Amino acid sequence: MTDCPPRLEKKLVTRLLAWYDQHARVMPWRAIRPQAPNPYHVLLSEAMLQQTQVATVIDYFNRFTEAFPTIDDLAVADEQQVLKLWEGLGYYRRARNLHACARQIVSEHDGVVPNTVEQLLKLPGIGRYTAGAIASIAYDVPAPILDGNVVRVLSRWFAITDSTDEKPVKEQLWALADRLVPDKRAGDFNQAMMDLGAMICTPKSPACLTCPMNKHCQAREQGIEETLPKRTPKNKPTKVTHHVVSIQRKDQFLFTQRPADGLWSNMWQMPTFETVSEKVLPDQIKEQLGLQVGKLKQCQSFKHQTTHRTITFTHWQASNVTGRLRKNAGLWRRLDQLGDLPLAKPQLKVVASLQ
Ligand code: SF4
Incomplete structure (x- = not known):
């Protein structure tokens, strides 16, 4: 198990949040403090962002929220209308699951997006990552997340040289994400990890010189950042x-x-x-x-x-x-x-x- 002393944990969290306060990406579903996040917008954006770039999602998100301003509007919409608005975004199962989620939230939760990982996991198409993202971003619940950006960032911070596709390594990364996510500003911390991975700690040529975490990054210290994360070769399509x-x-x-x-x-x-x-x-x-x-x-x-x-x-x-x-x-x-x-x-x- 990768060691992460509490003092280092605290430094990582503080530095990352300070960087996020200055450099967070502006997105239509992100609330600017002191404005509270809209949980429906968080749910919608998380469904759209799976396998899809932020820049692509923005137009779709705006069109969706114009057509369905509330979760109740989405719940009563016709499936063909939902799919039509999703047209071109790909992975259409996400649209069907989102629609089914809205219906379930209206029928079982009075139209309020649940605020616990356990309840979120019971909704159609919501897995561990999405449940953690919604709970933390919408409600500041200290739930961990692990997507491609976070895998890359954590594997570099802690110089994890085993394949991140292997189950025990994934679990190790989940445990690290869980230990790091702070009790306060959990949503900001998770979004900061994603932003750092998207803007600075990129797959190729990470910008280590300007990275706010460079003094605490083990991969950088060892000069192996570009070789991480390690992946298991996939079968050819x-x-x-x-x-x-x-x-x-x-x-x-x-x-x-x-x-x-x-x-x-x-x-x-x-x-x-x-x-x-x-x-x-x-x-x-x-x-x-x-x-x-x-x-x-x-x-x-x-x-x-x-x-x-x-x-x-x-x-x-x-x-x-x-x-x-x-x-x-x-x-x-x-x-x-x-x-x-x-x-x-x-x-x-x-x-x-x-x-
Ligand atoms: S120092 Fe480099 S490798 Fe480490 S987190 Fe920053 S950008 Fe990524």
Whole structure:
């Protein structure tokens, strides 16, 4: 177990909070003292920030809070409206979980976001990190957090040279985060760790010279900061191909809904076929949609990365479309009338290329 004497703990906390008071990033969901944080805004921002950069989240957060100013508004919203506002942010399961959270908070907690880690962990999609972040940021509960930024910062402060992907090392980091989080200003401390990781203690070329923690950082002292945190090499993502076919009838295009399970569940797309060869596309279109198409013209091709897959999207334009669309197989829509159809993220690129 990495040793952290109480005096050092105190120094780390004091220095970091002093730095945060001067350099905290301004974000629309962050309360500026003495203003109290809005727990609904904290919940919303934490859902959006998972796997996503702050700069990307800001517009989405503003649009969401305009459409759903309170948690009650979000709870009664239609799922397709929620997904439409989430469109382009990716990882759509987060949107569904957030929506389910709002409903549960309204039905079980009178619309008040719970203030304990234990209660927060009972909400859909809320894990240890998010529960700690909400409890500490919204209510100043001294709960630890451990995300990518905090892992990097702690592994450098304490020169942890084992892989941070290994469970015992993760637990060691959780224990350190728990010991460090102060009883007062817990939310600020956790946010300061995240800000330091995002602004100074960056993955590559950390700015040690200007870092407020450089006198207490063991990795810096040993000159190994750029080698940390250590990671276990991951399996390579599988390569797959998705063929997107734009099928036009007058000024309308055909859109189909994805299955309720799996990637981009229930989102809308132009007919998309997960197959290696484009030669089978006309047969698949006939079989699934009931339509005959003539020659397919290849348009753009682009890659989309998910956690486990590298997907090459190839866009084809169909011509000479005949036949009758199978019942419930899809909807015909003009491209300027997609307001109620949440589109899977890569489909936005295809649609944009046709506008
Ligand atoms: S001194 Fe360098 S490695 Fe240590 S916390 Fe600061 S930026 Fe990170």
